[in-house]
Amino acid sequence: MKGRGKREDGAIGEVANAAAHVPVLLAEVLAALAPKPGGRYLDGTFGAGGYARAILDAAPGATLLALDRDPTAIAGGADLVAAMAGRLTLSQARFGELAEEAERFRMVPLDGVVLDIGVSSMQIDQAERGFSFRFDGPLDMRMARAGRSAADLVNEAEEGLLANIFYHYGEERRSRAVARAVVEARRKAPLTTTKQLAELVASIVWAEPGGAHPATRVFQALRIAVNDELGELVAALHAAEAVLAPGGRLVVVTFHSLEDRIVKQFLAERSGRAPAGSRHAPVVAVAQPTFSLVNRGPVAASEAEMRSNSRARSAKLRAAERNAAPARPAEPDLVALAGIPEPQPRRRT
Structure with a gap:
C-alpha cells in the first residue's frame, strides 16, 4: 500500500524498510474525509493506492479519480482499477492539475479531495530514481521522469x-x-x-x-x-476549492514544516481565521469564508502508529469542509504569505 512519508528531519533513504507501503494516518484520513456511498472523490497522490482502495471500500457505489505524475505508479495501479470494476479511474497528472482532470473526467463537483504530499516509499526504494542516498544511483529525483x-x-x-x-x-x-x-x-x-x-x-x-x-x-x-513541490501544493489547494461541492471535504497530509505552513495558511485564510495583517500581508477587508475547519489544529499519528511506522513521525493532517460561497481568486503568492522566501525571485513581466 501507499507509504508516502518522511521524518521531519528529512531522513530520506534512512527510513525502515519494514514500514514500506503503509498508508500514513489512514484511519484519520477516512474520518476527516467521511466518504459517503455514491460520492465522487479525488486522490491527488495515488502512489500504491492505499488511500484510494480504503476510500472505495468505505463508500459503496462511490467513484474515485486518482492522479499521480509518476508513470510507474499509474502502471502499477492497473490491477486495482480492474478490481474496482469501473469505480476507479487513474490519470497521469500533477495534483496541481486536479481541477482540469476532474472536469475532463466529468467528476465535478467532488465530494472530497485527499492529498498526501511528498515522495513515496516506492520512489525512495528504486535506486535508479535518485531520490535516496541509501543507494548509489543517478542524481535524478524527477517524479514525472x-x-x-x-x-x-x-x-x-x-x-x-x-x-x-x-x-x-x-x-x-x-x-x-x-x-x-x-x-x-x-x-x-x-x-x-x-x-x-x-x-x-x-x-x-x-x-x-x-x-x-x-x-x-x-x-x-x-x-x-x-x-516544484510547493508550487504544486499551492495550485492543488486552489483547485480543490474550485471543484468541491458544498459539504465536500479537503484532507491534506504533510510531512514537512514547509508544506504544513502553506496548508495552514491557506485553510486559515479561507476559513476566516487568518490574522488581520502581518509583515508579509497588509491589513485587508475580510472576504467571505469558503471553508470551515474540520479540526482546530493538525492531527498527528498515534504513538502506536509512530512506533510501528517511522514514516508517520512527522505526519500532520489538516482538513476543512467546503461551504456554498463562491471560490475566491488564487492568492498571488501563498508561499510567501506562509513565510517561505523564493530561492530565486520571479521575474516581473
Whole structure:
C-alpha cells in the first residue's frame, strides 16, 4: 500500500524498510474525509493506492479519480482499477492539475479531495530514481521522469541559487558552504550520482550524533526544487476549492514544516481565521469564508502508529469542509504569505 512519508528531519533513504507501503494516518484520513456511498472523490497522490482502495471500500457505489505524475505508479495501479470494476479511474497528472482532470473526467463537483504530499516509499526504494542516498544511483529525483533533473540543477545553477535552495527548501544552515563546494567539485567533473553528492555534503556538514545523514537536508531541497513541490501544493489547494461541492471535504497530509505552513495558511485564510495583517500581508477587508475547519489544529499519528511506522513521525493532517460561497481568486503568492522566501525571485513581466 501507499507509504508516502518522511521524518521531519528529512531522513530520506534512512527510513525502515519494514514500514514500506503503509498508508500514513489512514484511519484519520477516512474520518476527516467521511466518504459517503455514491460520492465522487479525488486522490491527488495515488502512489500504491492505499488511500484510494480504503476510500472505495468505505463508500459503496462511490467513484474515485486518482492522479499521480509518476508513470510507474499509474502502471502499477492497473490491477486495482480492474478490481474496482469501473469505480476507479487513474490519470497521469500533477495534483496541481486536479481541477482540469476532474472536469475532463466529468467528476465535478467532488465530494472530497485527499492529498498526501511528498515522495513515496516506492520512489525512495528504486535506486535508479535518485531520490535516496541509501543507494548509489543517478542524481535524478524527477517524479514525472521528465524535465530538468537534480543533476542538471546541481551542475548548471549558479552558486547563489544553489545556496538559497539548500537554505530555504532544506533549512540547511551551511547552505553557502555546500553550494561553494558543489561549484568547486563540478569544475573538475560533473556530479552525476547520489553517492557523489552525499559524500561531498558529508565532507562539509557535521554529522550530529544519532541524527540524520548530513546530506539529508540538501537532498530534500533539491527534490522540492526539481519537482516544484510547493508550487504544486499551492495550485492543488486552489483547485480543490474550485471543484468541491458544498459539504465536500479537503484532507491534506504533510510531512514537512514547509508544506504544513502553506496548508495552514491557506485553510486559515479561507476559513476566516487568518490574522488581520502581518509583515508579509497588509491589513485587508475580510472576504467571505469558503471553508470551515474540520479540526482546530493538525492531527498527528498515534504513538502506536509512530512506533510501528517511522514514516508517520512527522505526519500532520489538516482538513476543512467546503461551504456554498463562491471560490475566491488564487492568492498571488501563498508561499510567501506562509513565510517561505523564493530561492530565486520571479521575474516581473
